[in-house]
Every structure is written in C-alpha cells, then in structure tokens.
Amino acid sequence: MxxxxxxxxxxxxxxxxxxxxxxxxxxxxxxxxxxxxxxxxxxxxxxxxxxxxxxxxxxxxxxxxxxxxxxxxxxxxxGLWDMHVHLMINGHADYAHWDKAYAGRLRDPVMPASARQLLMAGVTGARDLGAPLAESIAVRDAIRRGEIDGPTLFVSGPFIQKKPYPGTEAFRWGVDSPADARAKVKRLADAGVDVIKLIDQDQMSEAEVAAVIDEAHKRGKPVVAHAHRPEEIRRALKYGADCLEHTGLAAAPRYPDDIMDALRERTANMAAGPLFWTPTIEGLYNFPYVVKHHEHIDDARWHLGLPPDIVADIRASLAHPERIAYFQQTPQRWPTLQTKFEQLRGNGVLLLVGTDSGIPMKFHSDSTWHELEVWVNRLGVPAVDAIRAATYWPAVAMKADKDYxxxxxxxxxxxxxxxxxxxxxxxxxxxxxxxxxxxxxxx
Known part of the structure; x- marks a missing residue:
C-alpha cells in the first residue's frame, strides 16, 4: 500500500x-x-x-x-446534480389546470415524489427554482432530516418578477418598486431560501432589478436570472446576477453582439468569480423527435410516489404531444440552439447541467441523463466535461464544493x-x- x-x-x-x-x-x-x-x-x-x-x-x-x-x-x-428542477410539477401539459388542481397537494405527495424520482435517477443534489415558499422549505428540510428521500436541495421558493401571472401568486411574487423588491428578497432570505430567482426582469425598471440583486447579495444569496430574451440577459449581466437560465425564447439565430461583448467582459473579470449558465437545452432540442417518438410517456418510473389519480391526469394531458402549447414555438427556436450553446461555451461561461425537469413531458426520473446525452452526443461536449458540469461545477456554484x-x-x-x-x-x-x-x- x-x-x-x-x-x-x-x-x-x-x-x-x-x-x-x-x-x-x-x-x-x-x-x-x-x-x-x-x-x-x-x-x-x-x-x-x-x-x-x-x-x-x-x-x-x-x-x-x-x-x-x-x-x-x-x-x-x-452523484449527479440537476441545477434547474421544478418539484411542484411532474410533466403535465396544462399548467393552469395543474396549478389549480394540485395547489393543496404539493407538500404531499407531489414534491416528495419528484424528489424521490430524482434520487433514484442518480441525482443527489438539485436546485429547485420555483415553488410556494412554505412547501419549498418544508420539503428541503424533511430531506435533510432524513424523513423523506431526495437529493440535497437548494431552493429559491417563489420567483420574483414584475407581475405574477393570474393564478400563480403563491409561487410568483410581483414587485412594484425598488423598496418592494428589497422587501420581497428580505422575506425570502429570512425564511431561509438558498437562492433568489429573478424572471421577466426586462419588464421591471432597472432600479428594481438592481435592488433585487443587490439585496440578495447583501444577504449572501446568489441570484439566478432568466435568459429568455436579450434584454433579460443584458440586465442580468449589468447588475451582477450569478447564474443565467435557459437558451432563449427568441428565434433570433444567435445572441446579439452587444450581449457577447458584455459576456466576455464579465467572464474576464476574475474578481467577480465565474459566470454560470444553465442552458436547459434538451427539452427543446429533442422535442421534434419526441413528437413522433414518445414511448417514454409509458415508462412507469415517473409514477414513483404519485397516486393513481395524478398519474392518470398526467398521462391524459400528454395524449397529443404535438398539441402541447408550451412547445409551439420550438420549431422556430430549434435551429438556434446549437449556435447559442456554442456561443456560451466558447466565451468563458461555466455551463451547468439543468433540465427544467417537471415541464411538459420532462419527468424527474429521466430528465438529467437526457440533458447529458444531448451535450455529449449532439453538441460535442467531451463526456468528462459534461459530467463535471453535472457534479463538480454545480457544487462550486452553490458554494458547497467543500462537501460535494x-x-x-x-x-x-x-x-x-x-x-x-x-x-x-x-x-x-x-x-x-x-x-x-x-x-x-x-x-
């Protein structure tokens, strides 16, 4: 020896x-x-x-x-990490129906079922980005106490945005001024969330965006921000968000030059630390194929922990994948995904594996390996780099690399x-x- x-x-x-x-x-x-x-x-x-x-x-x-x-x-x-999951949803195609039908069942059984499915898929760490505050904290802490099975969770609780969509007020908090933005962040931080999630920041005033990010950083909380639209990205970079999410709703063929300039400036600033980005690319990338080949909907692994009535409801909602409203713009966005992924990867951004798990047809039981497969076999990322994006770098992003x-x-x-x-x-x-x-x- x-x-x-x-x-x-x-x-x-x-x-x-x-x-x-x-x-x-x-x-x-x-x-x-x-x-x-x-x-x-x-x-x-x-x-x-x-x-x-x-x-x-x-x-x-x-x-x-x-x-x-x-x-x-x-x-x-x-153990794998998934840096963008939604425990409160389980692949159902109709958000409005789901939010109304299951608001009282998130704490039990919905979110524990999602967590257990992730763990059985090899996901031992996850970032849950968007759910009612009390349920988020309760499920995270029950896992940490060993009362239920699941990955080690880092939770955001409710999204912060300009105005919540009707019927989503329990997990989307609006802000109407910089002072209100700070108050909402304080409330979340005092409740014990691990991260602040900011979305639709292009609809806020710049002062409100700055207030959210500044207050979060004062309270030791990283900020993840949506990157669906160019102005969301500009504001996230300008005011110092720590991690950006998704590869964009816009069908523009590539990120604009001014965004790439700002991106390079940010990644070159060593004092600011790494800039992380979770592209959640697979759900969109594979959708044209999944429309025609959706046998995975019949895989019983995503039933784990869910009662028969919820399983039946999810299955019924997915009877016609080609009609799911969530994906109707995907044919226009699909051709841009590889270019945008390569823009990010080639300009110093640290990409993290995350899946948006829980969105329509994205089951917690298999989302993470699907993301890794697209990175490696479709986008040319070396397997060891993809694995580090699902293990080492997520722990660094959450300042948990001493332990994970x-x-x-x-x-x-x-x-x-x-x-x-x-x-x-x-x-x-x-x-x-x-x-x-x-x-x-x-x-």
Whole structure:
C-alpha cells in the first residue's frame, strides 16, 4: 500500500467512533469529478456519511469491518446534480389546470415524489427554482432530516418578477418598486431560501432589478436570472446576477453582439468569480423527435410516489404531444440552439447541467441523463466535461464544493455507479445501478 494513503487512512479511522459504519466500493473505474485521469480497479472507503480514502486495489487496503459493494464492470461517479428542477410539477401539459388542481397537494405527495424520482435517477443534489415558499422549505428540510428521500436541495421558493401571472401568486411574487423588491428578497432570505430567482426582469425598471440583486447579495444569496430574451440577459449581466437560465425564447439565430461583448467582459473579470449558465437545452432540442417518438410517456418510473389519480391526469394531458402549447414555438427556436450553446461555451461561461425537469413531458426520473446525452452526443461536449458540469461545477456554484461535487477524502459520500463505460456511452446513465447519498445506499 502507498505509505501516504495508508497513513491518511489510519488517521481517518483513529478519530472516528468504533460504532461507525464502513462501506467499501471496490472494483469499478472511478471518474471522480476532478481533472485527474479515471482510476481503474478503484476503491472508495466510506465511514458513516463521509469518504475517508480513495485509491485502487492493491494500493489501498480495505478495512476488515467494511461492507463491500462490488462495482466491477461499472463506472463510479459523484452523484449527479440537476441545477434547474421544478418539484411542484411532474410533466403535465396544462399548467393552469395543474396549478389549480394540485395547489393543496404539493407538500404531499407531489414534491416528495419528484424528489424521490430524482434520487433514484442518480441525482443527489438539485436546485429547485420555483415553488410556494412554505412547501419549498418544508420539503428541503424533511430531506435533510432524513424523513423523506431526495437529493440535497437548494431552493429559491417563489420567483420574483414584475407581475405574477393570474393564478400563480403563491409561487410568483410581483414587485412594484425598488423598496418592494428589497422587501420581497428580505422575506425570502429570512425564511431561509438558498437562492433568489429573478424572471421577466426586462419588464421591471432597472432600479428594481438592481435592488433585487443587490439585496440578495447583501444577504449572501446568489441570484439566478432568466435568459429568455436579450434584454433579460443584458440586465442580468449589468447588475451582477450569478447564474443565467435557459437558451432563449427568441428565434433570433444567435445572441446579439452587444450581449457577447458584455459576456466576455464579465467572464474576464476574475474578481467577480465565474459566470454560470444553465442552458436547459434538451427539452427543446429533442422535442421534434419526441413528437413522433414518445414511448417514454409509458415508462412507469415517473409514477414513483404519485397516486393513481395524478398519474392518470398526467398521462391524459400528454395524449397529443404535438398539441402541447408550451412547445409551439420550438420549431422556430430549434435551429438556434446549437449556435447559442456554442456561443456560451466558447466565451468563458461555466455551463451547468439543468433540465427544467417537471415541464411538459420532462419527468424527474429521466430528465438529467437526457440533458447529458444531448451535450455529449449532439453538441460535442467531451463526456468528462459534461459530467463535471453535472457534479463538480454545480457544487462550486452553490458554494458547497467543500462537501460535494467530487469523490474525494472528506466530502460527503454522494456516489453513483452505472454498469458499463459511461465515458464512452453517456446514455448508460439512464439506468443508474447504485445510488449512495451521505454514505447510505438508497438504490
């Protein structure tokens, strides 16, 4: 055994109680979320919730009391993150109906079902961007206490926008002045949200946009902002939003030159830190195909945790995918997606894997691997870079990389394994074989 690793392992065990539980993942190829090469015949030692040693067979001894989990023939990875999910929706095609019919059932069963589906898909961390405040906090905290299964959640609670759409006031908060904008951010921060979500900021006054972002930063909360329209992007960049979402509703063939200039200026400002962007590209990119090939609607994995009446309602709403109002502009937008993705990727933006999971036909049980598959097999992103965009960089974006994002000593043991070579065949992630969260095997 390597002397340095042996000493570190002995030191780790020396400070832990004798009743601590030990787990050893043995044999697979480890893609650890960092920039180092994959480790063949890997060994990962977990003690209670944390990783205490990482190495390879023949180099790292396996403790005698360890429960051994064979990962032979598998790719071992950090647990995936999905940086744009909506736990309050589950793929239903009609938002107005859903919001009215299920407002009283979000806390139980809707949001817990969404969370459990994500976890079973290998998603151990997620950012939930838009839901009623009390329900968001309750579900996040129930997961953290171990009362329900789900990924470690970072929640925004309600959107902040100029004016909520009719019937959405429970999860969309309007602002009518800079002072009101600050008051709304304060209310969210005091309630304990992790992030502030800003949308339709092109409909606000610039003073209101500035107030939202400034107040959020004063309270230590990052701001994610919609990037559907050019002026939304301009204002988000001008006033310092931390992360932008989506690749745009506009059918313009590319982002305008002034936006690209502002983008390059922002990404060159090292003092401001990285600029993150969650393109949520797959739902639009694959829609023309899905209209004609929608067998996945019959996959029972998205039923997990949902009662029969809700499953039946969702299925009925998706009987005619070609008629779903949400996607009617997609044929005009589709040709612009790859260009815009490449503009972002080529100009210093740190892209994050996120899916808009929960929107029509986007089920929490399979959205994340679909996004990764499009990045790798359609848009040419190297698999290891796509995996880091779904593991390491999300943890950095949420300032949680001390505990999450890679398989490394001292971090929480959020680990997944999939049979086969996921670096060569990224779509293997549609069937994650092993899910470990905080040292506990949940699948």
């Amino acid at each position: 390597n002397a340095r690793i042996a000493a570190a392992l002995l030191a780790a065990f020396a400070v832990l109680p004798v009743h601590a539980r030990t787990l050893a993942l043995v044999g697979g190829t480890l893609v650890d979320g960092t920039l180092r090469d994959p480790i063949a015949d890997s060994v990962v030692i977990v003690r209670d919730e944390r990783i205490v040693a990482v190495g390879s067979q023949g180099e790292l001894a396996i403790p005698a009391d360890a429960e051994i989990v064979s990962t032979e023939g598998m790719t071992v990875l950090p 994002g890679s398989v490394a000593e001292g971090k929480y043991a959020d680990i997944i394994a999939v049979r086969g070579d996921a670096l060569r065949h990224i779509a293997l992630l549609q069937n994650v074989d092993i899910v470990i969260k905080h040292g506990k095997r949940v699948k």
